[in-house]
Amino acid sequence: SSEDRAQCLIDAFGRENVYVEIQRHFLRGEDRVNRVLVDLASKFRLALIATNGVQYAKPYGRQVLDVFTCIREHTHLDLAGKLLTQNAERHLKSDAEMRAIFRDLPDAITNTERLADRLQFSLENIGYEFPEYPVPDGHTMNSFLRTIVLFGAQQRYESITKKVKRQLEEELALIARLGFSGYFLIVWDIVNFCRENNMMVQGRGSAANSAVCFCLGITPVDPVSNHLVFERFLNESRKGWPDIDLDLPSGDRRERVIQEVYRRYGKHGAAMTANVITYRGRSAAREIGKALNFSPSTLDRFSHLFANGDFPHTIELEAQIEQAGLPKAHPRMPAFVGLYHAIYGLPRHLGQHSGGMIICQNKLSSFVPLENASMPGRVVAQWDKDDCEDLGIVKVDLLGLGMMSVMQDAFELCRERGRPLDLAHIPKGDAKTFEMMQTADTIGVFQIESRAQMATLPRLKPKCFYDVVIEVAIIRPGPIQGDMVHPYLARRAGKEAVTYFDERLKPVLERTLGVPLFQEQMLKIAMIMANFSGDEAEELRRALSFHRSEERMNKVSVKLREAMARNQVAPEVIEKVLHSITSFALYGFPESHAISFAILAYGSAYLKAHRPAEFYASLINNQPMGFYTPATIVKDARRHGVKVKPVCVAQSEWNCTVMADDAIRLGFCVVNGLQREHADDFLRERKERPFSSLEDFRKRALLTKDELRALANLGALNCFAEHRRAAMWKVEETPHEDLLDRGTLGSAGCQPANASPARTCGNLPQTSATRASDRDGSVRQAAGGGRLAACAPQNQSSPLPRMTLPERVSADYEVMDLTTGPHPMKLVRAQLPEVWRAIDLAQAKHRSIVRIAGNVICRQRPGTAKGFVFISLEDETGVSNAIVTPDLFEETRLLITEEPFLAIEGEVQNTDNVVLIKAQKIFPLIREGLVGSESHDFH
Incomplete structure (x- = not known):
């Protein structure tokens, strides 16, 4: 009973820690329940508290809640009935509203306030500790970091100049003061793990502004020779930990690194951060349409209307919906429009961040909610990266970069073919590579393959590596919104004179022809024109960044304006500088980041120009990635003189392979519907003994009927048949089943009853294939593998005509989404x-x-x-x-x-x-x- 339960709670927690809660939502039967609760509180001398069971902020939220209820229960509003809320009373009510509702029970309000005062909880310090790095005896983390940085400097620099030494000393001192040495050591350790296991790894982003990161081998960019601003990465006033992003080859290699982090810190000491997936155009429209009981055809039109990239609309929502066939006069149009605006952007579900990992000294589960991911061996925190940063939890980004996987695969193919190459030994200043860029021949090339990049390349005409750096950075929202692109291109073409806001800025802007393109230039402009320190300049950038607040932005803009005025900067120059900085800072690109990406852009372009077979094979093997589909990549390869051989069960591997300097063979990875494990099975069989015929392939390949049909349809079985339809005809032939095995024919089979098992129909010699078939069951047997009858009809010619050329192309796209025709x-x-x-x-x-x-x-x-x-x-x-x-x-x-x-x-x-x-x-x-x-x- 309720009384027994109350007494049990009192005994367990003490009378002063047990409360009786009542709510008033004006529902039938609620008063009766509340009277019982009031009597219970009185009988046991328990405090009565008043709450509202809030489920939404505003009364309109009730309709949104009802839609979510329909989504969860897979129903619609017309049928939901008692599943829906009865009124809108569960919104967040004001103090005055709550006091009015419980005016007959003022003590309940007072007790609620007292309980709130007792609940002193803050997220400012949740007990998180970053892991300590185990250093050798006789070292602290600070001293060990110094030791390996100075050793790395000797490897990285031909001579350690005074400028380099001063930069390293300043960075090491700041890192030690801020207590970040352990963080740098842990990232360095992850990089070492990658190198020891032959995995490409490269730091990117503002970390490349750090000479310490350069000497540790984390980043490939020398910030001293490139005049980069360290404060862009780390400064005294920075709140929170530094942010080092590591680019890794996507796929299995990156997963290996992630699993190594889990191994080192334990299942509950490391976790991936979450992504909050929100309702966007298509998902919001479809879910609301279902809840409002729109017809399936209307829902399909919604999908088409909002499909393909969720293109932003420039017309009113009502007009958009009319395009889907829902007239403005529809009685549910107002409800749809209102609900769409209310739901758009709300959380839908949690996903995994692309590479953000958090680690701690003890158990993350002590203060972070964790859940098992759908991927085996992964644990995910239920907070996103911004939540973790706000709470002081350190994140290490292990980002999968498809192009790094392409390049590593291409380098391995080069090595296997006796022509070794790696990123560090790609020739600099290669004329053929730059010529290819100048003609915008960059399909498949990292960072410079988009339409906008291709439109810019013939105008910019890259002639050296730094031109590639500019090309990577110039097609970004910052330079575009700041009106930097066209002036730069005009100046480069000699159509416009090179000028500067102020002659004092010439050393900063000379390399970019007087046009600021990089965040570091923005920082230096503030440092020169307003005498800002590096810390103040970085504070300016952060104030004007993507998550800027109006108050903070106005405050720092006023400070910048006043400082420039004190520095005797002309009013018109002040306005130009402010316009440039405020528009550019929103999406500006760090020069260090552009250099890191340009290294990969140039490297991938060189591979395309000089090792096209290895490049295209690796590019297809790592799809999907980039701007273009495999079909476009195959056509581009052929335009560059690379012969693309079709899939063949006698010669193809799972991945595309290089046959010659100018020829590749498509792999089974491009075949839709062919399971990797099935392909691996018959590739092992082929390695043991080549297939002698289509019948032999069917017996030993253990494929499903659909997989066999797909291979026949695309011509992969033509090595055993005159043409595709002949192969399809043979695939559809049904061999006699081993009726003896089912005990129905006795000795009336294809062989005498006393025949030896090895020669009896259906009892093939036990190879690895037949043993696997016995284990695998009947589904793949039906395709012709395993225990198929040896007496199947043989060598019947196909009555079907050859496919026409258009039919072959159509079949290719149906099965592979590409064609070699x-x-x-x-x-x-x-x-x-x-x-x-x-x-x-x-x-x-x-x-x-x-x-x-x-x-x-x-x-x-x-x-x-x-x-x-x-x-x-x-x-x-x-x-x-x-x-x-x-x-x-x-x-x-x-x-x-x-x-x-x-x-x-x-x-x-x-x-x-x-x-x-x-x-x-x-x-x-x-x-x-x-x-x-x-x-x-x-x-």
Whole structure:
């Protein structure tokens, strides 16, 4: 009974620690329950407290809660019934509202306040301790860090100049004062683990501003020779720990590093940070539509409307929804619009951060909520990286970078083929590499393969490594919003004179032709023009950063303005400096980060130029990554003279392989629906003994029928058949099953009843394949593997005709999403006499009207583009680019976001040999058998 329960709690916790809680939500039967609770409190002399059981902030939140209830229960509002809340009383009420509701029980309010006063809990110090690094005897963490840094300096620098020594001493002293030596040692230890296990690793971000990080081998950038500002990384006034991001090859190699961190610090001493996944356009629209009981067809239109990159809209939501076929007059339109705005951006579920790990001295579970991840061997904290930073919990970012995986794989292929190469020994200043960049031939190249980068490369014309650094940094929101891009390109082309805000800034801005492009330049501008210290300049950057507050921003801007005025800076110069800094700081790019990325950009470009077979094989093996699909990568490889051989069960491996300097063989990794473990099984069988026929392959490969069909459809079985349909015919043949094994035929099988087991139909000699089949069961047997009858019909010719070329291309895309045959556009070129090929657009007259067409391989709507959309169309000769105005995009949104092939008519804009089509009309390109790859979309 309630009385027994109350007495039990009193005995356990003491009368002064037990309270009776009542709530008033004006529900039927609530008063009766509350009277019982009041009597219970009186009988046991317990304090009565009043609460409201808050579930949402505002009364309107009740409707949102009801929608979430429908989502959770997989129902809709028309059927939810008693699952829904009865009123909106569970919102966060004011003190006055609560006192009015409980005016007959004032002591309940007083007791609630007293209880709140007793609950003194703060998140300021939750007991977190960063792990101590185990140092050799006779050392402290400070002294050991100094020792290995000075040793590293001897390896990194030809001679340790006074400038280098002073920089190292200043950094080491600050690190020791702030108590961060252990952090640097732990990151150094992780880097050493990677190097000892032959894994590429490279620090990036502001850590590359540190000479200590450079000497520890964490970062590849010398901040002294590059004149980088250490305070951008670490300064005396910094709150919180430094942030060192480590780039690692994505996939298994990075997972190995993550598991090593778990091993060192224990399952409860390390965890991945979480990502809070929120409701975005498509998910919000679909879930609300389900709750409002919209038809499946309407929900599908919602998906199409908000699909592909969640492109921001420039028209009212009601007009957008009308595009999905829901008229404004629909009775549920107002509810949909209101709920959409209320739910958009709210948390949906927790995911894993891409690489953020937190570690501690003791058990994280003592103060951080942990949960097991869906991935084996991983534990995830239920807080995101910002939560952890706010609470002083140290995060180490172990980020997977697809291009590092590509480059490491390519280097290993080079070594296997007797032509070893690594990142440190790639020749600097290679003419062929820069020529490739200057012509924007950069599909697959790290950081400079996007449409915007390709449009800039022919104008910038990189001639040295620092030009690549600028190219990496210039196509960023900061330089674009700060109006830095066009002035820089104009000055580089000699169309505009190089000028400076103030002659005092020439040493800072000379390398970038008077145009500030990097965060470090912004810091130095403040230091020179306002006499700011390095700490003050970094405080300025942080105040104006992405998470800036208006109050903090105004305060530091006033300080900057006044300091420049005291330094006798002209008023018009002050305004230019302020405009540059405030617009640029929001998304500015650190020069150190750009240098780190430029090293990989140049390295990947060199591989493409000089080791194309290794480069393209590794690039395909590491998909998905980058801007382009495998289909586009294969076409680009062929345009560069690399022969791409099709998948073949007699020659292919799981990964793509290099056959010669100019030839690669596609691997089974590109085959949709083929399980890795099944492929590994038959590859082991093939290694033991090559397959002699299709029948032999079927018996030993242990594949499902669908997997066999896929291989036949794409031509992978042509080594055992005249053509694809002949292979498909043989795959569909059903061998006689071993009826003897089922005890139904007795001795009436294909062989005499007294035949030896090795020769009896269905009882094949026990190879590893048949043993695996016996274990694996009947599903894969049915495909023709394992205990198949030896008396199956043999050598029956196929009555099916060969596939036509369009049919083969279509089958390739169906099974692999790519083709080694001709581009689909080549097959329909004769039907499109008015359409320009991509390769011919350079000859089109400026401002003339042309029509282009192709497979949509990229749609992009950057936040800096003011609503304009960029579309890349691929044909058999290359890629053409179109720009779509916001109005035209809204008129043709579903067409643009859903059609795989488009024809676009528009005006030619040719600037410095960079051709762009300004779209005026957009049509779907529909031809029989026209198939292509999916688009990669960005925003």
